[in-house]
Amino acid sequence: MAEQNLSLPEPAFDYQRCLLACAAGDRRALRELYQQESARLLGVALRIAREPAVAEDIVHDAFVRIWTHAASFDPDRGSARGWIYSVTRHLALNFVRDGARQVPLDEQHDEALQASAQWQPVDFTAQAHSARIYHCLEQLEPARRDCILHAYVDGCTHAEIAQRMSTPLGTVKAWIKRSLAALRECMG
């Protein structure tokens, strides 16, 4: 597990070249991207969607979208690797926000209980990440940092975070608001 968590993309992989080739209709380039990133993207989608089959659907849709929208990638707006992660995360977030998780309240409650039993929180301290965001997150109080991680990594709503952390909803919203401002200041 730890090795998986720590695996970082090989810097030699040229994401931008792959996207350009996808835009030109070269399916081998999509295959390269798939080999390079599908396991990590599936991991990202699974944390948010929480069901393996749904997570695979999301990664499926993400690769179709990467293929059909590769031409719209604009390197001035961010990295090619970031773009494919954003495509995947937002598909996953759209999916869970658009009612996929909106099941009756008692089921939701059971599900939440089950989920809290099965789903381990991400192990922040064990991550030896050098990225600046980790440094900035460390500056936050642990509870506020957890809010950010529950939201970004697990796709939790404000209400789900409040439930997970047994903290009033208003407090969670205020923490997130202030944490975002602090992160922006820290990261520039």
Added chain:
Amino acid sequence: MNNDQSNADELEQLAGEYVLGTLDAEQRDAVQQRLAYDGALRAAIDAWEQRLLELTALAPAQQPSRQLWQRIGRSLDNLAPRQAAPERSVNTSWWNLLPLWRGLAGAGLAASLVMAVALSSQTVTPPQTSYLVVLVAPQDRAPGWVIQASSPREVELIPLGQVTVPADKTLQFWTKGDDWQGPVSLGLVQPGEKISVPLDKLPPLEANQLFELTLENAGGSKTGKPTGPIQFIGRAVKVI
């Protein structure tokens, strides 16, 4: 200016929460629509995407099943003729275009329109089960038509704007239930015209039932199945 500063803070906040994922469906949809024309919001979101990107490394990688790549390949095969030419080959079955349905299921806009209509209709009619479909363009998800069904036996197709169709083409209206073999024609449609279609020869309308308008040669599809490109598409949502 204080006002400018608070507007800028608000924009940053919205962009941050969008990327973080804490906005609800309606708010996400509003942001996604604004992205098309709001450069400042786009720039703020791009910056947040970059700031938070490395947190994706916290999600443990998962090996996809062997079938996943094959599934993607099949979907691309189905997409390819659409991209190459506006005329689709007859044997391309659009109703098997998984990404299209999945993508549309994610169209939050539809949800917010449904909400708006549901709220307004509640004030005039007693509560009863009815269905609503927002038909959107597959490329940009722009809504083009609404289908309202206050009875499961009849639907009303209402244009939201003007669409143009080449002189030698026509719009054909189709529907398909989840477990039907294929789509069934509901007839030809004039652009911009509101029509009522009885469903008396079909099973009662059900949630998730698919509707769309395809572009066919004048007179409609000769095969009884859609052969032209999809112009608008959506699924039925139950409105209580």
